[in-house]
Amino acid sequence: EWSRLEGLRQNRIDQLAAIDAAAERLADGSDAVCTVCGGPIAPERLEVRPEATTCIDCAQQQSSLG
Template sequence: MTDGGQEEIGGAAPARAQRQRLVQALAENADQVTDLEQQHARFVEASKDSNADDEHDPEGATIAFEREQVTALLDRARSSRAAIEQALARVDDGRYGTCERCGGPIAPARLEARPEATTCIACAAARR
């Protein structure tokens, strides 16, 4: 029994495991952001090469469209990074895994799928 005498506060999953999962999610997110930034840079370069001002240039239109897609994905990845960082802060003050809306527990399966979730499934569904 080498528990270290550390008390786990009221959770099914120890804070250490929660933090580990979030740190991993953060690393995956960072990879994703880097990848998307590179794609974005390539599209910016490509649209310089093609005549982007010419709306009859089909290649230019495709590049512009793809660039928009990448920009949208990048925005999403960045805001999910912020959400993961907030979740890490919640682990630190023991609020992680507790629904922000009803104060009930968030199902572990939901946290596995979306480690940055701030509400239980019922509240998430009600908000929609």
């Protein structure tokens, strides 16, 4: 079970890193920008998912790709 636990731990670390990046972005005062289309990420989305790096449209496209 070690590899599974390690995977979970890595996920957690990735999540924290993403949240850190989001916090830095906010501290910079720069708007969050979608890494896919370069468009703005809605503040409402960032409130729900501070670690989001894509806009709602791109996130939906990615999730529909499965």
